[in-house]
Amino acid sequence: MSIGGSDLDRAITQLRACRPIPENQVRELCYKARELLIEEGNVVGVDAPVTICGDIHGQFHDLMELFRVGGDVPDTNYLFMGDFVDRGFYSLESFLLLLCLKVRYPDRITLIRGNHESRQITTVYGFYDECLRKYGSANVWRYCCEVFDYLALGALVTGAATSLTPTDGPIAENINIDIPDVDCDIEIETLNAQGEIMYRYARNSDSQSSAASQANSNPASSSPIAPPTPSLAGVTGTGATSSANGSTRNDTGAILCVHGGLSPLIDTIDKIRLLDRKQEVPHEGAMCDLLWSDPDEIDGWGLSPRGAGFLFGADIVKCFNHKNDLSLIARAHQLVMEGFKEMFESTIVTVWSAPNYCYRCGNVAAILELGEDGSNGGFVRRSNGDRGGGGGGWVLGSNAGPNGTGENRRLSSVLGDSMQRTRDGPGRRYRVFEAAPQDSRGMPAKKPVADYFL
Amino acid sequence: MMSSLNGAPLDTHAPGHEDTSITKNGFKITTRKLPILKAGPIEEMTTKLGIAPPEMIFGDNFVRIEHAASGWRIEFNAFDALDRVDKTGDSMLKVSYSKEWQQNRQKQFEDIKEVVKPFDWSYSTDYKGSTAESPAFQSTDTPIPLALLKRPDPIQFFDDVMLYEDELADNGIAMLSCKIRVMPARLLLLTRFFMRLDDVLFRIRDTRVFVEFATGEVIREYTAREEKYEVVRKVLAGTKEDVLALMRDPNRLAEYIPVVGKTLEKVVLK
Numbered sequence: 001m002s003i004g005g006s007d008l009d010r011a012i013t014q015l016r017a018c019r020p021i022p023e024n025q026v027r028e029l030c031y032k033a034r035e036l037l038i039e040e041g042n043v044v045g046v047d048a049p050v051t052i053c054g055d056i057h058g059q060f061h062d063l064m065e066l067f068r069v070g071g072d073v074p075d076t077n078y079l080f081m082g083d084f085v086d087r088g089f090y091s092l093e094s095f096l097l098l099l100c101l102k103v104r105y106p107d108r109i110t111l112i113r114g115n116h117e118s119r120q121i122t123t124v125y126g127f128y129d130e131c132l133r134k135y136g137s138a139n140v141w142r143y144c145c146e147v148f149d150y151l152a153l154g155a156l157v158t159g160a161a162t163s164l165t166p167t168d169g170p171i172a173e174n175i176n177i178d179i180p181d182v183d184c185d186i187e188i189e190t191l192n193a194q195g196e197i198m199y200r201y202a203r204n205s206d207s208q209s210s211a212a213s214q215a216n217s218n219p220a221s222s223s224p225i226a227p228p229t230p231s232l233a234g235v236t237g238t239g240a241t242s243s244a245n246g247s248t249r250n251d252t253g254a255i256l257c258v259h260g261g262l263s264p265l266i267d268t269i270d271k272i273r274l275l276d277r278k279q280e281v282p283h284e285g286a287m288c289d290l291l292w293s294d295p296d297e298i299d300g301w302g303l304s305p306r307g308a309g310f311l312f313g314a315d316i317v318k319c320f321n322h323k324n325d326l327s328l329i330a331r332a333h334q335l336v337m338e339g340f341k342e343m344f345e346s347t348i349v350t351v352w353s354a355p356n357y358c359y360r361c362g363n364v365a366a367i368l369e370l371g372e373d374g375s376n377g378g379f380v381r382r383s384n385g386d387r388g389g390g391g392g393g394w395v396l397g398s399n400a401g402p403n404g405t406g407e408n409r410r411l412s413s414v415l416g417d418s419m420q421r422t423r424d425g426p427g428r429r430y431r432v433f434e435a436a437p438q439d440s441r442g443m444p445a446k447k448p449v450a451d452y453f454l
Numbered sequence: 455m456m457s458s459l460n461g462a463p464l465d466t467h468a469p470g471h472e473d474t475s476i477t478k479n480g481f482k483i484t485t486r487k488l489p490i491l492k493a494g495p496i497e498e499m500t501t502k503l504g505i506a507p508p509e510m511i512f513g514d515n516f517v518r519i520e521h522a523a524s525g526w527r528i529e530f531n532a533f534d535a536l537d538r539v540d541k542t543g544d545s546m547l548k549v550s551y552s553k554e555w556q557q558n559r560q561k562q563f564e565d566i567k568e569v570v571k572p573f574d575w576s577y578s579t580d581y582k583g584s585t586a587e588s589p590a591f592q593s594t595d596t597p598i599p600l601a602l603l604k605r606p607d608p609i610q611f612f613d614d615v616m617l618y619e620d621e622l623a624d625n626g627i628a629m630l631s632c633k634i635r636v637m638p639a640r641l642l643l644l645t646r647f648f649m650r651l652d653d654v655l656f657r658i659r660d661t662r663v664f665v666e667f668a669t670g671e672v673i674r675e676y677t678a679r680e681e682k683y684e685v686v687r688k689v690l691a692g693t694k695e696d697v698l699a700l701m702r703d704p705n706r707l708a709e710y711i712p713v714v715g716k717t718l719e720k721v722v723l724k
Contacts, residue, residue, distance in 0.1 A: 121624055124652065124698065264563055283551045284558045292623070301563070302570035305543065306623055307552030311570050335509055337492040360616065361510055362489020450612035453633055453644055453705075454603055 008104050015097040018060050018090060020134055026096065030143040032103045037111075037150035042273050043256075044110050044152045048160035048426070049372040050077045052257060054332030054351035054365075055114065056098075058088025058126065061436035062355050062365065063097070069193045069433045070367050073101045074108035079155055081332040081351065082114020082259040082291070085144075086125035087358055092134055095127075095144060113151035114259040114332065115291040118281040149278050153290050156269065157255040157426075160327075161371040163203065164189050164427035172196035186427060193433040203424070253327035253423035255370065260333045261348075262312050262320055263289030264301050269324050283308070294334060295348055314344035321347050327423035330368060339366025339432045346425050356435035369429040476611040476636055479667035480523050483636055485613040488514040499533065505541050505573040507532075508620035508628065515615050517632045517643065519665065524723040526672075528583045528663060530632045530645050532617040535581035543572025549625045550653035576649050577620055577628045582661045582676050582717075583645065591674055591719035598664040598673050603642055611636035617645075626650040627702070641665045648704040656681050656711050658704050670723035678715035679708060686710050 011021045011029065021029070051070045056063050070076055084098055085091035101109050115121060122128050122141065131141035164186040171179065172192050180186070184202035192198050256269065265286040266272055275287050282288050289310055296302065296311040304311055317329060329348040335357055341350045355365035475484040491499065491513040499507050507513070516531040540546075559566070585591070612635045619629040628649040635642055643663040650656050658679040665672050689710050690697045700706050 115624060125624065129698065264566060284555045296570060298570050301566045302568050303559075303566060304623070305546060305569055305572045305575045306625065307546075307548030308555040309623065310566070335490075337490055337496075341493065357510075448612060448614035450609040450635060452604070452606065452609075453635065453642070454600060 008100060012097065012100045012104060015093055015100060016064070018093050020092055021096065023135055023137075023140055026140050027143050029096065029099055029103060030147045033099050033147050034150050036103060036106055037147065037152070038278075040152050042153045042275055042277050043269055044112070044155040046077070046079055046110050046155050046157045046257075047372070048157055048370045050079050050110075050157055050160075050370055052157075052255075052330050052351055052368040052370065053078060053080045054353040054367075055083035055335075056080065056088075056094055057083055057116070057354045057357070058085055058091030058094050058130070059354050059357075059359075059435075060088070060090030060094045060097075062353075063094050065193070065355070065433055065436040066353055066365070066367060069431050070369070074105040077108050079110040079157070079257055080112070081257055081330070082112050082151070083116045083332060084111070084114070085127040086116045086122055088126075088354070089130070091127040091130050092140070092144075099147065110155050111151055112155055112257065112259060113148060113153055113277075113281070113291060115281060117148035117151055119145045119148075120280070149280065153275065153277050153287060154256060154258040154269075154272055157257065157330075157370060159373050160252055160255060160426035161373040162252045162424050162427060163187065164371055164429055166200070167191060167195065167197055167429070169195040169197055172198045187425065188428050188430070190430045190432060193431070195431075198432070252373070252426045253321070253325045255328045255330055255426060256324070256326050257330045258290050259331060260289065260291045261293035261295055261310075261329070261331050262316060263293060264310060265289065267320065267323065292333075295331075295343055295350075314347070317344050317347045321423070325423065327425045328428075335361065335363065337361075337363045339364045340368065340430050349428070355433060359435075364432050364434055366430045366432045369431065370426050371429070474611075474613065478610075478636060478638075478641070480521055481641070481665060481667060482518075482520045482522065483611060483634065483641065484516075484518045484520070485615050485634065486514060486516050487613070487615050488512065499536075503533070503536055503541075505536070505539065506571065507536060508577050508618040510616075510619040512616050512618060515617055517613065517615050517634055517645075519641070519643065519663065521670070521723045524589055524670075526586055526589055526721065526723050528585045528672075528674075530581070530583050530615075530617065530643075530661075532630070534584045535579045535617060535630055535647075536577065538579045538581050539577050540574035543569070543574070545574050545578075546572055547574070547576050547651055547654060549622075549651065575620075576622065576651060576657075577618065577630070577647075578649055578657055578659070579630065579647055580659060580676070580678070581630070581645070581647070582674060583663065589721050589723065591672075591721045594673070594718050594720035596673060596720055597718065598642075598662055598675055602640060603664070607637040607639070609635045609637060622651060626652045626654075639667055641667075646704060650701060651683070653683050655683055656686050656707065658708055658711055660708075672721050672723060674717075674719045676715075676717045677713055679711040680714045681711045 011025055014021055053066065067073070080098060084095045088094070098109070098111060102111055116125065122145070128138065128141050132138055166186050167189060169191065179197060179200040180202035185204070186200060187203040188199070188201040189197065190199035263286045271286070272290065277287060281291055293310045293312060295317065296313060298311055298313040299315060300313055301316060302311040321327065321329065328346070330351055331348065332351055334350050334352070336350050336352045339352055349368065351366055351368050352363070353365045353367055355363060357363055471487050473484050473486050475482060491511050495513060496507060496511060499511070499513055511532060513532050516529055518527060518529040520527040615632045617630040617632060619627070622628055626649070630645065630647045632643065632645040645661040647657065647659040660677045662675045663672065686707070687697065690700050
């Protein structure tokens with residue numbers, strides 16, 4: 001049988017109910033997915049608006065919560081930065097659902113590879129065992145691993161707005177700091193799962209602030225469920241919102257999304273494009289670094305004390321961003337209690353989307369929404385001459401960037417004098433959410449069962 | 455409610471509980487289970503410890519046994535356990551593919567040599583609990599009376615408290631957790647450090663504390679087990695069981711990993 005059209009919709013419905021689809025459908029789905037992914041470059045071009053998500057780790061019910069909070073596919077354009085599988089109990093359903101959505105709505109969901117999308121790691125951390133348990137054979141695991149080899153290594157988001165259109169949602173309770181006026185140039189906004197404002201930061205202002213509790217007289221806040229997409233409508237660039245948004249401020253650079261981080265072998269995005277990615281994640285080399293490395297409070301590059309893997313400091317990020325005309329690197333890979341963590345003067349952010357990780361950490365999760373810069377109509381892509389001295393233009397979807405290395409060298413020497421950000425970061429809206437209610441995911445009770453251990 | 459630097463909330467609704475306790479014959483047993491630490495407290499702990507804490511750090515959790523009459527107490531918490539982790543890098547392990555990785559790297563990046571903040575990142579600790587200075591434990595030959603603990607006496611209080619856990623960047627697992635069960639006449643506490651560095655090493659370090667309420671007798675037994683990964687794997691391969699599952703289960707693994715160190719101590723509280 002073939003999986004397509006209504007079959008695909010049926011599979012999506014079944015997976016949304018957290019029920020695995022038959023093995024022959026998985027084979028068909030994986031085949032279709034591979035045909036689609038093979039056409040993608042190592043670095044996928046993505047237009048804002050987009051919602052960027054971090055690790056999922058088989059926490060299916062929390063993925064459903066993510067879609068409730070962030071909006072459904074295809075209404076919301078999603079970018080998942082890998083680590084779909086392992087750890088959680090529903091890696092299979094989570095990954096297959098994302099894959100079905102990818103095949104059904106290829107332009108509305110982007111999947112890039114995490115270090116867990118690998119044969120070796122999945123045999124140790126749960127996905128292999130889960131497939132064996134649910135199907136009685138390793139076939140499904142094998143089909144999925146073949147898809148892993150075709151996943152892109154990164155994504156490049158362009159056309160993001162510098163400022164957010166402020167959410168007109170109510171202000172969260174128990175917030176006792178004033179929030180900046182909505183007329184300000186809003187750079188960061190943090191919302192809870194109900195769409196209530198927890199925090200708002202105006203660009204170039206020194207004071208960070210949160211919503212005031214006394215302002216919480218809005219009756220809408222009593223509604224436990226936020227409408228998933230309407231609150232985003234302001235950002236998605238109608239003519240009206242883009243002018244209210246201040247359409248002159250459209251000079252943010254692109255945003256590179258990658259699972260782990262940078263590599264000393266990679267100084268331009270074009271070098272990522274040249275890698276041969278269609279293989280198992282190697283133990284060393286640029287591809288390995290992109291999926292494994294971590295930012296750290298160090299100068300330059302460092303070696304992990306574990307004896308393998310790189311750490312990179314603020315100077316590396318700032319130099320890379322400058323050279324490649326980026327305003328931000330979004331990555332996942334590391335658990336952060338608050339769901340997201342900006343580092344190095346907001347030149348890099350870690351996004352983590354698995355709440356109550358491993359069902360016991362008690363952390364919240366976050367997704368990052370980037371609005372659309374209304375002035376480019378969401379269609380016209382950036383060109384080289386967009387801003388003097390940027391020099392990091394590229395043609396999306398092409399593996400050969402137009403900028404010569406000579407210019408890059410010049411830029412990095414200029415950068416050496418002052419490690420300043422030349423690009424304003426995109427407006428960033430973080431939606432923070434907690435784990436799906438316990439009773440909805442059929443999990444064992446939290447209370448430990450007494451046993452006669454010795 | 456305060457807001458952290460990046461605007462995320464500092465408090466979250468999370469699993470766990472505030473203190474729960476039970477008192478038996480003047481012994482008060484208390485446990486606390488809260489979520490992992492947030493960014494602020496993690497930074498504070500990093501400064502105090504001088505090393506980066508594990509990825510999952512349950513810094514608020516503890517298990518405590520107190521005897522008010524004598525002023526004796528023993529507590530198990532993550533900070534004190536981590537304070538006993540080697541912070542110099544002298545006993546640092548390497549992941550299995552380190553050599554291969556290093557060799558390839560050295561050719562290309564001779565300038566990147568510095569190992570960032572070397573320390574024992576496996577978080578191996580010989581922590582036996584934090585105790586009051588007096589009355590102090592004395593070395594003894596009296597073993598924990600296993601026969602009494604094998605009886606199915608009713609368990610009146612039970613808890614299983616995680617102190618820390620780290621996935622060793624997907625090279626295995628290191629975890630320190632503490633279980634306690636209180637029966638009408640006695641209690642048993644087990645704090646276990648379990649570490650599996652894939653293709654390199656297994657470690658299990660158990661601290662058991664036994665209290666006989668009527669006599670005030672407290673016995674503490676520390677057992678360290680260690681074996682090379684490959685040796686254990688070969689033995690397990692002969693069991694016809696799921697080897698990967700066994701390797702995740704320290705309860706089952708213990709019998710395959712030889713004891714490399716043991717101490718037995720006792721104190722009698724009046």
